[in-house]
Amino acid sequence: MCISISVDLTVRNRTGAITNQTRSVMDYNAILQRIKKEVSLHYGEGKIADYIPALSKIPPKKFGMAVKLVNGEEFHVGDAAETFSIQSISKVASLSLYIRKHGLEIGSRVGVEPSGTAFNSLVQLEYEQGIPRNPFINAGAIVIIDGLINLYPDLKQGILDFVRTNSQNNHIYFDEEVAASECATGNRNFALAHFMKSYGNINNDIHTVLDAYFHQCSLAMSCIDLVRCFYFLANEGITEDSLRILSRREAKRVNAIMLTCGTYDAVGDFAFRVGIPSKSGVGGGILGIIPKQMSIAVWSPELNAQGNSVLGMKAMELFTTYTGISVF
Amino acid sequence: MCISISVDLTVRNRTGAITNQTRSVMDYNAILQRIKKEVSLHYGEGKIADYIPALSKIPPKKFGMAVKLVNGEEFHVGDAAETFSIQSISKVASLSLYIRKHGLEIGSRVGVEPSGTAFNSLVQLEYEQGIPRNPFINAGAIVIIDGLINLYPDLKQGILDFVRTNSQNNHIYFDEEVAASECATGNRNFALAHFMKSYGNINNDIHTVLDAYFHQCSLAMSCIDLVRCFYFLANEGITEDSLRILSRREAKRVNAIMLTCGTYDAVGDFAFRVGIPSKSGVGGGILGIIPKQMSIAVWSPELNAQGNSVLGMKAMELFTTYTGISVF
Amino acid sequence: MCISISVDLTVRNRTGAITNQTRSVMDYNAILQRIKKEVSLHYGEGKIADYIPALSKIPPKKFGMAVKLVNGEEFHVGDAAETFSIQSISKVASLSLYIRKHGLEIGSRVGVEPSGTAFNSLVQLEYEQGIPRNPFINAGAIVIIDGLINLYPDLKQGILDFVRTNSQNNHIYFDEEVAASECATGNRNFALAHFMKSYGNINNDIHTVLDAYFHQCSLAMSCIDLVRCFYFLANEGITEDSLRILSRREAKRVNAIMLTCGTYDAVGDFAFRVGIPSKSGVGGGILGIIPKQMSIAVWSPELNAQGNSVLGMKAMELFTTYTGISVF
C-alpha cells in the first residue's frame, strides 16, 4: 500500500535523490487511464456553459488530465494537450503576480474569506462597502487586475508572458473571440467594476481594467500547459527552472485561498470529495495543487449547477482516492 | 531535518510498528514549551467574551495546550488540565453523532458550505429558506441537535456519555450556570430556532432543542479531555479503544467541514496561518485535527474580533511552523 | 348631511356653484348596494388565508361594508354586522393607544417608513439593528405592544375596553381559538420578538408580549364595529361622544402611516386604486379613513397574493370612484 509515502518522501527532502524504486511505486499512467475510463460514464450529467456564445460551441465529450510531480515528471491522458478556455483558473495567475508585488497583506482592498453566496453577487459587495470577499470571486479578481495595471506598462502582455514562460509554451494565446464575447455579455462584471469604483476600490479606467480581465479569462491553454504553469505553487514558490515566483509563505497563501475560495459555492463539497487546493473555471477546467507534491489539471466542458466540471470533479476525486492523497 | 516525516510514516502505515527512533525525532514537549513562552507576549491583545456573564469571569492569563498522536502518545503544557467552557467546539461532537446516524448526506436540512457572513446571521437563513449554510454556524448546530433528539431518549445525557467515554473522564460536566446564562441571553438563538421552525426545519419543541443546545455549549472540558475526545477524527474514525465512531469517509467529511467552516468568519485566514481542520469556541478553546497524525487542543480566553482565541491561533500557527505540518 | 359631498362636487365641477341641493345628491345606500352587486363577480379570484387553521374555515362568499360619516350617519350593506377576525387592523388600535401615551415621536424604537419587503422579513430588521420600519409590519406592532405593556396593568383588557367603548359594543371579544392558533403557528413572530430582544428593543417577557399581540389580532368585530371604533381617526381624533382620543396632529400621523404602510407590499397600488389611508388584515377586512369625512370598513375573506381582500379592495376602489373621493 501507500504509494503516497514515496511521493511524499521525494518531496519532503527535496534532495533530488529520488531512487528508482520510489519512482516505480506509483503508476500514474495506469491511474490516469483508469480515471479516464471511469469518468466517461458521467458524460451528459452536466451542461456546457452557455452564457458566452464562444464557449457554448465546444464539443461536450472531451476529457483530458495531466499531472506534474515536483520532481519534474509528467503524466497525462486523453485531451490533455488540447487547449481550452481556462476562464477563472487565470485568476490564480493574476493573484500570484499581485502577491508577488504586494506581499501577503492583500487585505485592505480584497478579503481572503469564502463568499458564501453566488460568485458574482452584488449584495455582499454592497454589504461590505465595495471590498470583495476574496480574489477568486469576479469582483475580487477585477480588483486584483486593477492593482496590477499600475505595475505593468502592458498588463495583458505581462500576464501572457507569465503563463508562456511558466508553461514553456510560446503558443499560448488570448482567444479574442472569447474575450470579445465576454465583453459583449459582461454587464454584470461592468456593474461590479462600476460599483466598486463608486466605493473608491477601482483606480483605473473601467474599460481598461475589464479589457485585461476579459482577456485573462480568455487564455487558451491545455492541461499540460496548466500543470507546468502552476508547478511553482506545488513547489513552494519555485519554478522548474529554479526561479522563485513567490516566497514559501506566499505560495502557501495562494494555496490556502484556493482551498477555501477556489470552487465557487462548492468549496465545502470540494474539500470533502477532493480535499486539495483547487481552482475551477467555467470552461470546464480544474487546477489542483498538492503542496510539495504535484500540480494537477483536468478538463471536461460539462458543468454542474455550481459551475464546476462534472467529469473534472469526479476525476479529481478518483485521483485522490487512488493515490491516497488528501489533506483530510 | 523534517521530523514530520517520521510522524507521517507512523500514521500512514498504521502498523503500530513505531520504532524508537521515530519516537525520538520530534520533541513535542520542547515544542509546546517554546510555544507557551512565545504566545505569552500576546496577552492583552484580545478580549474575553462578555456576552455571557458566566464566561466573562474567567481569568484572562490562561494558556494550555495538548497534543495526542494517533499512536497514543500525549503531550501537554500549561493549563492543559484545566476545564473551560468548550462552547462551539461541542458542535463537532454533535455533528459526529449526527453523521454516525444519518451518514454523509446531511444535505437536505443543513448545507456544508462556508457561510460568508457573521456566524448567527438571519439574513442568509431567510435568503436560503431556513436551511443553514453549515453545521457549525449556530443555526446549523441547532438543526443538528433537533435531528438528534429523535434518536436519543435523553440527548443531553447522550452527548455527555459520548464525550465522557471518548475522553475517558467521567468528571466532564455541563456547567449549569453557563447553560442558564446562555439561555437567559440567548434571544438570537431562540430567534434562529423559531425562524427555522417557521420554515419547517425544526421538528421538536424549541425549548427542548435549545435546552440541549445550550447544555452542549456549556460542556466543561480541558485540553487533555479534548484531544482524547476527538482523537477518532485524526484516526480515521476509530477511538483509541478501537471503537469505530465514524467510517473513514465520514471522519473525512467532518474534518473537511472543520477546515472550511470551523472558525467563524476567519476560515480563509485560519487556513493560511494554521492550515489544519480546526474548530474554535468563544470560551477560548481551539480543537485541531491533523488527519492520520494527531489531535491538538489549545485554550486561552482572550478573543480576537472574529471570536477566535488570540493566543490559541498563534499557538496553532507556531505548532504547524515548528513541526512543518500544514496541508498547504 | 354630508359636507364631503358638496366638497367633492365643488372640486369636481370647479364651477364654484355650490348649492344646498348638493347635500342630498349622494345616496350612500344605493352606492353600497351597487358595489355589493359588482364585487360579487370577483368571488373565487383570491384565496382564504390558510396559515392559521382557525381562519381557513370561514365561508369564502362573504361580503359586508359599512360607512360612518363624521356627522354620525351610518350606512351598511351585506354581512356588515357579522363578526370576523380583524387581524392586523387591530394594529391601528394599539398604535393609537401608543401615540396617545407617547406622542408623535415614536421614532427611536420603530420607524414610520414603508418597509419595501414582505411584511415579516427579518432581513430588514437585521439590516436596521432591530428597529422595525413601521408599526404596521409585525415586528413594529410587537414593539408597540411591548411599549404598551408598561402602561396597562392588563393590556389585553385595555385593548378590549378601548375597542368596546369606541364601538359602543360590549360583545366584542377575543377569539381564543384564533389566538391559540396564531400562537401555535407563530414561529416567525416568536423569531421576530426574540431577534428584537437580542437588540434590546423588547423589554418585557416574550410570551407576555406575544400573548397580547396574538389576542389583539384575534379580535372579532364586524364592519359596523370597525367604522364606529375608528371614527375618531376621521374626526380629527375625537369620538362621536366628543372624547378626544388623539390630538389633531396625532390623528393625522396615524392616517399618514396607514396610507404609506397600511397594506403590506401593495401600498403603491392601493394608493393609486383607492387613494385613502387604509389598513388591511388577513382575515379579509379593510379599514379606510377619509380624514374629516368618514370611516369605512369592508370585509370579504378571499385574499390576493399580497394578503389583501380581493373584493374588499375592489369595493374600496369602487367607493372612491362612485363618490369621487380620492386624495389623488
Add this chain to the structure above:
Amino acid sequence: MCISISVDLTVRNRTGAITNQTRSVMDYNAILQRIKKEVSLHYGEGKIADYIPALSKIPPKKFGMAVKLVNGEEFHVGDAAETFSIQSISKVASLSLYIRKHGLEIGSRVGVEPSGTAFNSLVQLEYEQGIPRNPFINAGAIVIIDGLINLYPDLKQGILDFVRTNSQNNHIYFDEEVAASECATGNRNFALAHFMKSYGNINNDIHTVLDAYFHQCSLAMSCIDLVRCFYFLANEGITEDSLRILSRREAKRVNAIMLTCGTYDAVGDFAFRVGIPSKSGVGGGILGIIPKQMSIAVWSPELNAQGNSVLGMKAMELFTTYTGISVF
C-alpha cells in the same frame, strides 16, 4: 378664484355654510411671505449636496417658492425665478411621458411600491431580479429612460421640448457642466444600468441611456417653471392650454407614485408632515401636487440626511398648515 380654498374651508368648519366670501379668504402672497420669513431660521441645518462638484458650488442661502392654482393664478416669493438643477424632479417628467405612451400598466419592467431602502441600493435590485421597485429610485428612472428611447428619435430633445412647452419657457436648458459631472461621478448609476441589463431589463446601449438620464437630471429650471410644467398633474392631466397630457386616471397614477415613492427614504415622514404628493431632488427642489387644486414648487439647496431640502420641507409643511390643505 380659488375654488380649492372654499373646499378647504368647507371641510374644516363642517358647517355647510359655504358662501362666496370664502373665495377671497386665502391670501397666498401673504402666506408665501410668511413662510419665507419663518424658514430662514433653518439655514445652516442642512448640507449642500457635494457628490457632484457642479452642485456643491451653489450659494446655500437661497429660497424660492411658487404656487399655481388650477384656475391659472400664480403666486411666488424669494428666488422663485432663479434656475437650479432640478435633478430627480425630472423623473416626474419622464414618468409622465412614459405613462402617456405605455399607459397605466408600467408594471412588468418597474414596480410602483416604495423601496424601503436607500434610493440607489443594488441589494433590492438583485433580490428582485433586476426589476426596480418604482420609477423614482435611480434604477427605475433609468428603466423609464430606456423605455422612452425607442419612442423618441432624440429623447433628450424630446424631454427638453416637453418641459419647455409645458413651462412656456424656451430658455430651459440642460446644464452641460452638471451633466458631465454626473457622468464622471456616476459609477453607481453605471453599475445599476449594467446590472439591470444583465437581467435583460435595459434594451439600449448603456451610454445612450445614461447620457439621456444625466441630461434629464441636469435640467435647469426655476420654481415658476416647475409649477407651470407640472400644472397638468394638478389639473387631471390637462395643461393650461387645454392639451391633454395624461388621462385622469394616469395623472392620478403619477400623483399616487409621488406620494408613496417621491421623497427617498422619508416618504412616511413627508406624508405626515406635508401630506401631499411630492417629488424632491438633491438640487434642493421639491415639487408638490395638490390634485384638483394646485401645483407647488420650492427650492433651497441645503439638504437633510435623507437628501430632501431642509427649508423646502419646512416650507411645504407650513404651506399645508397655513392653508389647511392636507390629505390627512
